[in-house]
Amino acid sequence: MLSFQNDYSSTAAPQILTRMQQIEHEQHPGYGTDDYCKIAADKIVKLCDDPEAQVWFLVGGTQTNQTVISAITPQYAGVVCADSGHINTHEAGAIEATGHKVLPLPNEDGKITAAQLDDYCERFYADANHEHMVFPGAVYISQPTEYGTVYTLEELEALSQVAHDRKLPLFIDGARLGYALTSDGNDANLDDIARVADVFTIGGTKVGAMFGEAVVFTRGNTPRNFTTLVKQHGALLAKGWLLGLQFDTLFTDDLYFKLSEHANKEADKIRQALTDKGYDVAFVSQTNQIFITVSDKKAAELAKHVTLGFMEAVGTDRVMLRICTSWATTDEQTAELISYL
Amino acid sequence: MLSFQNDYSSTAAPQILTRMQQIEHEQHPGYGTDDYCKIAADKIVKLCDDPEAQVWFLVGGTQTNQTVISAITPQYAGVVCADSGHINTHEAGAIEATGHKVLPLPNEDGKITAAQLDDYCERFYADANHEHMVFPGAVYISQPTEYGTVYTLEELEALSQVAHDRKLPLFIDGARLGYALTSDGNDANLDDIARVADVFTIGGTKVGAMFGEAVVFTRGNTPRNFTTLVKQHGALLAKGWLLGLQFDTLFTDDLYFKLSEHANKEADKIRQALTDKGYDVAFVSQTNQIFITVSDKKAAELAKHVTLGFMEAVGTDRVMLRICTSWATTDEQTAELISYL
Amino acid sequence: MLSFQNDYSSTAAPQILTRMQQIEHEQHPGYGTDDYCKIAADKIVKLCDDPEAQVWFLVGGTQTNQTVISAITPQYAGVVCADSGHINTHEAGAIEATGHKVLPLPNEDGKITAAQLDDYCERFYADANHEHMVFPGAVYISQPTEYGTVYTLEELEALSQVAHDRKLPLFIDGARLGYALTSDGNDANLDDIARVADVFTIGGTKVGAMFGEAVVFTRGNTPRNFTTLVKQHGALLAKGWLLGLQFDTLFTDDLYFKLSEHANKEADKIRQALTDKGYDVAFVSQTNQIFITVSDKKAAELAKHVTLGFMEAVGTDRVMLRICTSWATTDEQTAELISYL
Amino acid sequence: MLSFQNDYSSTAAPQILTRMQQIEHEQHPGYGTDDYCKIAADKIVKLCDDPEAQVWFLVGGTQTNQTVISAITPQYAGVVCADSGHINTHEAGAIEATGHKVLPLPNEDGKITAAQLDDYCERFYADANHEHMVFPGAVYISQPTEYGTVYTLEELEALSQVAHDRKLPLFIDGARLGYALTSDGNDANLDDIARVADVFTIGGTKVGAMFGEAVVFTRGNTPRNFTTLVKQHGALLAKGWLLGLQFDTLFTDDLYFKLSEHANKEADKIRQALTDKGYDVAFVSQTNQIFITVSDKKAAELAKHVTLGFMEAVGTDRVMLRICTSWATTDEQTAELISYL
Structure with missing residues (x-):
């Protein structure tokens, strides 16, 4: 998955x-x-x-x-x-x-x-x-x-x-x-x-x-x-x-920086999609971690398609989730994730 | 003192x-x-x-x-x-x-x-x-x-x-x-x-x-x-x-309890005096420690006559003080303290 | 080397x-x-x-x-x-x-x-x-x-x-x-x-x-x-x-045991050579570590050709050395070592 | 005792x-x-x-x-x-x-x-x-x-x-x-x-x-x-x-030194008695502790009259004992101990 x-x-x-x-x-x-x-x-x-x-x-x-x-x-x-x-x-x-x-x-x-x-x-x-x-x-x-x-x-x-x-x-x-x-x-x-x-x-x-x-x-x-x-x-x-x-x-050919930058760019795409779709994003982050707060129902729906990090319950019917990209995230994976949002 | x-x-x-x-x-x-x-x-x-x-x-x-x-x-x-x-x-x-x-x-x-x-x-x-x-x-x-x-x-x-x-x-x-x-x-x-x-x-x-x-x-x-x-x-x-x-x-002849009770009784007298004089008492305590919040000015005045415990600054011009009795506190000491309140 | x-x-x-x-x-x-x-x-x-x-x-x-x-x-x-x-x-x-x-x-x-x-x-x-x-x-x-x-x-x-x-x-x-x-x-x-x-x-x-x-x-x-x-x-x-x-x-196909056995076999060859050449071997070991005591002069000579483990000085003019084989030791390396002994 | x-x-x-x-x-x-x-x-x-x-x-x-x-x-x-x-x-x-x-x-x-x-x-x-x-x-x-x-x-x-x-x-x-x-x-x-x-x-x-x-x-x-x-x-x-x-x-009136010296003097008397009686004294000590090695039988006999420190068994039938004086040791106690030696 x-x-x-x-x-x-x-x-x-x-x-x-x-x-x-x-x-x-x-x-x-x-x-x-x-x-x-x-x-x-x-x-x-x-x-x-x-x-x-x-x-x-x-x-x-x-x-x-x-x-x-x-x-x-x-x-x-x-x-x-x-x-x-x-x-x-x-x-x-x-x-x-x-x-x-x-x-x-x-x-x-x-x-x-x-x-x-x-x-x-x-x-x-x-x-x-x-x-x-x-x-x-x-x-x-x-x-x-x-x-x-x-x-x-x-x-x-x-x-x-x-x-x-x-x-x-x-x-x-x-x-x-x-x-x-x-x-x-x-x-x-x-x-x-x-x-x-x-x-x-x-x-x-x-x-x-x-x-x-x-x-x-x-x-x-x-x-x-x-x-x-x-x-x-x-x-x-x-x-x-x-x-x-x-x-x-x-630290040869800036690999460390290239890998990092790639993850950030993938995260930027996700951030843009979240904004477009009106998600509740918890911190203004510019790195590879994105924290969103969604209803329990939405979280359950997402969980059918993608594994995200569970952070904590928010109130009685919402949860904070973490979307984390990495140097290994592919464009295809990001596009697929966005399709589920 | x-x-x-x-x-x-x-x-x-x-x-x-x-x-x-x-x-x-x-x-x-x-x-x-x-x-x-x-x-x-x-x-x-x-x-x-x-x-x-x-x-x-x-x-x-x-x-x-x-x-x-x-x-x-x-x-x-x-x-x-x-x-x-x-x-x-x-x-x-x-x-x-x-x-x-x-x-x-x-x-x-x-x-x-x-x-x-x-x-x-x-x-x-x-x-x-x-x-x-x-x-x-x-x-x-x-x-x-x-x-x-x-x-x-x-x-x-x-x-x-x-x-x-x-x-x-x-x-x-x-x-x-x-x-x-x-x-x-x-x-x-x-x-x-x-x-x-x-x-x-x-x-x-x-x-x-x-x-x-x-x-x-x-x-x-x-x-x-x-x-x-x-x-x-x-x-x-x-x-x-x-x-x-x-x-x-x-633990002979209930000494432990008698010493303790004595300190509490002395504290009770002080508590009564504080109430009578309208002091701001911080916790509803029934033991030998009493916490009061007073103005810096009042604290300075008290300090001329009696050493109390300094707890912390409260806001910009008040402090919390601790009045602590003990098994050794005498009626005379308590009376003297009350006279300064 | x-x-x-x-x-x-x-x-x-x-x-x-x-x-x-x-x-x-x-x-x-x-x-x-x-x-x-x-x-x-x-x-x-x-x-x-x-x-x-x-x-x-x-x-x-x-x-x-x-x-x-x-x-x-x-x-x-x-x-x-x-x-x-x-x-x-x-x-x-x-x-x-x-x-x-x-x-x-x-x-x-x-x-x-x-x-x-x-x-x-x-x-x-x-x-x-x-x-x-x-x-x-x-x-x-x-x-x-x-x-x-x-x-x-x-x-x-x-x-x-x-x-x-x-x-x-x-x-x-x-x-x-x-x-x-x-x-x-x-x-x-x-x-x-x-x-x-x-x-x-x-x-x-x-x-x-x-x-x-x-x-x-x-x-x-x-x-x-x-x-x-x-x-x-x-x-x-x-x-x-x-x-x-x-x-x-x-632990697939007994690899752990095969690697280990190989090192022991290489060590056995070295042990045999040491015995043949009359070396002073410190412990009767049957595993991949061999401890020998040699003169400082001999140690210096060996050090020109092969890196061994230095254990400790023995008396004023002898030292204990460790010869250690491993799963990676080749027959050629063992033969070369024996040639220096 | x-x-x-x-x-x-x-x-x-x-x-x-x-x-x-x-x-x-x-x-x-x-x-x-x-x-x-x-x-x-x-x-x-x-x-x-x-x-x-x-x-x-x-x-x-x-x-x-x-x-x-x-x-x-x-x-x-x-x-x-x-x-x-x-x-x-x-x-x-x-x-x-x-x-x-x-x-x-x-x-x-x-x-x-x-x-x-x-x-x-x-x-x-x-x-x-x-x-x-x-x-x-x-x-x-x-x-x-x-x-x-x-x-x-x-x-x-x-x-x-x-x-x-x-x-x-x-x-x-x-x-x-x-x-x-x-x-x-x-x-x-x-x-x-x-x-x-x-x-x-x-x-x-x-x-x-x-x-x-x-x-x-x-x-x-x-x-x-x-x-x-x-x-x-x-x-x-x-x-x-x-x-x-x-x-x-x-550290008033040299009390620390006087107390210490007293204990040493009492120990000296005991040391002298031990020497006189041919005891096996373990360390040449000049302070308040004396270590003697005696037979199990002698130790049992001494134990009837005086409590000494047991140090360790020595071989199969002897023990090392410690005689320890202190600032509180009296001349009478020392004399009594010597009478048992």
Whole structure:
């Protein structure tokens, strides 16, 4: 059946599968010490325009968030994020499992603002009992957000400024970063992300790779002995070159950007159709995720033809659904979906 | 200066200090294996009317909450509580430090309801992604609440019923339990608490002891090797008889109840005065804590004569203050306070 | 350069790479809920001859050990293992990071014995202070061991018996299980492993897969909500079918066993050559790892032609080296290596 | 019955009990912000001759070790100690519960040496795989040791030098520090301890206090927000002045030293008697603990008259016992014990 359920249901871009085949007879040293990792890292560092940036390749998103956040957050502190943030909702308590509280702020369209962060810190330090509370110790946002919205460069710079004024590292979870970087109206490019963030990720799993998240510590921010921390979290892949090869491929001929842009364009077609047909679209998103609210009846009808993501019940007889395109979505699939709307 | 800042600013009830003096020349085995601990535990078990109850004596509230909650909450789960709950606000992340997320529900007057808990669980299990989320694994409430309010027996029984229907142990933090048990209109006695809770504490620190929290596991609920867990959390006092002796004293001649009732009576006088003078009292509390909202100017004036607890700014020119009586509050102190109101 | 450094330096068996290519246009549900995972699990369950067995697919060895051990070891307890065990030496403290002490026993040829385990438990419980100590809470062994040796069925049954008498689950780390199952003289087959162990792994990473460890909980031993625990440890692969597909392939036409046997045969040739040439072989191993002790001079000479694993200095002028074959080792490579010996 | 079982079986020195009585009617701010804590800290800082030293008062030894070690040890690292060290043997895994491996070195008479530590670090960094291992991250010793032996100043300075050369903080657990400082032949005074250690403790529980361990961070070494870390570990006593008062008393008129010296003198008498009677004394200790090895028969005979500490079985028919004096031991008790020897 047709599926727009998520952006991680296809194996990998053909370019990646081809290269996997080609290295059948090669031998490589393990744990990311191979040449492919080096080549891929160099390409990313160059795109970031930050010679002090250091790149690490991990397998999945939750393990990456867990490893990075526990490495950058002091023991007496927690990590500030939107209440809708992935670490606060859908990572099974992976952050708390490392001993840190997640400190959620109310989101608007999946975002938090610099003013919110500043106000939170201000009130924290003003509280006479703050030594008995969990300090804000790091800031986590995702670009795009859980709701597919994109922070503007101005918003990111303001968040970064406040975070740094408050001595907090800013971590940008880019599990779907490509979809943000290539969305219409986006004005924060990879070098901007590298400039405002202390650490960020470039997601592969949802953007054409079999798996893989590149972690970029900017401006020499890499925590001491980070390889050991990665290992300690069970996140160091033995055959690390599988990660290097994939990211090398993604950053060859702009593949990462082309795959992302394709998904956005397919989503744009769907967005247009939804508008034309008068659907209730929940967030003004320009990336590959579209959230719509429909009646239970309509949802049941759609479910006969296409698998969508179920988000939540809305009131007593409506539901929010997610339509998610990906780098693998074809024009035909999109047209078929639109025919059911 | 006169102080109504909190209920843990005096050393201990004279009966306790006297007995401390009397045992100067005794020798005791360590770590709670002494006779005083046994005697005190027996008295508590009897009051609970639960022959299978087991009692442990720890030193402080945060360590007790941390030790108990980490012992009763499965690894895949968190602990549900009111967002105003002490473990969520003022324990420096002690629960998360043991790997468990705190799952806050919006409080009303410091309380959560059975319906809220049931709805939370219902929605949790209805969520298609709940395996990627933190399971509710235990329920934490405090009696009285952080705001001095008291759960009725009906409320407690309902919470207990829902918790048990959902296979969740109910933990009642009784850091100020005496003040609830002796408040006007309270209808949940110690044996009721023992019946509805799977584990609860009887706070000594705030009710006449130098320090000490009695942990009562009801109906044979004690976790395996709990002594070792207490030790692992650094909560096993070497000279355990100091705890046993204090709780033996508190449960001799109803001292625990008399001390608590005294504090409530002093608070009642203050409540009456506040009503007479038209103060804005924040919660309808019948225990030893009173929360008032006053103008900044009034707060400054009061501060010249008496130390109160500062809770938070309210709007731009008002503040919430806490007036807290204790077992040690004298009639004279109360009268002096009232004269400043 | 020729390398016998380890058994995880080649990408994957050609059968696996071919199937990866074939599924390019398929779509699958995530997180291991796909059909390939089901098919692969069924095959493994059948081989285990344990209808109650449950199978999970994780990515890497350290994350698997961490997730399993923290799930089966009580909070008041640690995990008993050989001092040479991987979890005690080369996992960067991943077990301790979950709060559990590793309790090492002196190994002989990489093994621990039932008598050692029983004696350890006996002395533990006999110690008057054992409540202040870390309880033995689970037993970890690996088959084959870190030194390539293989437990006999009799040894395994004895360990299992003692573990169960002591109420301890037995976990067998089978990162290289295939090499044990197909070694000359091995008498513990997969169904025997399933019978003696409460949980064990079937390693893919070192036996032909790109990555992947199958975790088998026997006799209905799966911990509650294990999926959530896997997620919490960042070990739940989004595209879980990549694991299912690989293990389905490995357990089609006995590929797993054929790949393993091949490596052992290559190692046998090297062992014969070493014996013929009078080398000092450190352990009597029948699997794919061979440990030799040579002079520094000899080691330097070998290093010109072939990369071997460096284990440790022995005395002042000798070193222990590891020769490791794999499923990918060719007859030509083995012949070339022998020519340098 | 006569008991020489341990040094924490009497409540407290009379001077302390008297002062507890005297403060009955005082009110104090909580959590160590009172004047007694300040006075006591100032006295200790002065004795340490280190104006940058900072002092904190915690309740018990295990919680102190756990709080301090987790604060000073990096996440990628463990704590090096003697295999006989309290944290490795009798703290129920409290260190591992915070995520850190304990890295034991073989003790000699309870001690480790600078050369051992240096060699351990040397071999660690020389290991090609050390990034997959647990880094040495801090050094823990106790003065006196678990076996009552005392490090000489030269030994301490050497350990400190190696630790600092290796960038490791040196933590000295002084649960019985007084007994070391006042033992015959000791040449490391409090200011020496402060000079060689980065953090150390002055134990009260075993030297005249009801409870309490003073933590001294030297030369401005206090970890950021240490109060919050103390709270997070459940180690922040609400009525902190009870700790301040006790340490103020202990450091008034050299009480701490007098109490300690008294215990040592009583032990000296026992040591002399043991020598005279030809006992097999296990360690050359000059502090308040004496370890003897006797036949099972002799042990049974002694047990009729006096309670001693049972250490372990030695061979098939002998046992090691501990005779422990304390500040509370009377001349009469010592004479009676000697009469049974």
